[in-house]
Amino acid sequence: MxxxxxxxxxxxxxxxxxxxxxxxxxxxxxxxxxxxSPEAEVGGALARVQDGDLIRVDGVKGTLQLLVDEAEFAARTPAVGT
Structure with missing residues (x-):
């Protein structure tokens, strides 16, 4: 890859x-x-990230920011244990 x-x-x-x-x-x-990880396994924010989502990686601040509408993000079912 x-x-x-x-x-x-x-x-x-x-x-x-x-x-x-x-x-x-x-x-x-x-x-x-x-x-x-492992926060995705317990239903955290990473469990709601989907293929095609844009994520801002800020190496200076040490942050990852998911660029998805808050309402859409909240409506997603966490993909736990998949």
Whole structure:
């Protein structure tokens, strides 16, 4: 997966990797937030993130911001244990 993300970066796309586990080769060229867990497992905010959601990664502040309407986010069912 990381070579694919590198190709996107080379084409001008801004990409980052956010995962709840370890990923070999993830450090280096691609900004990565690794081991973002276990709060998703207990129904926290990460359990409501869906494919295609935009997430702002701020390495200076050390924050992740989900760019989804608050009402839509609140209406989502957490994906726990999937």
């Amino acid at each position: 990381t070579p694919f993300l590198g190709v996107l970066q080379d084409r001008g796309f801004k990409v980052a990797l956010i995962t709840d586990g370890r990923m070999s080769g993830a450090s280096g060229k691609i900004p990565a937030a690794i081991h973002v």
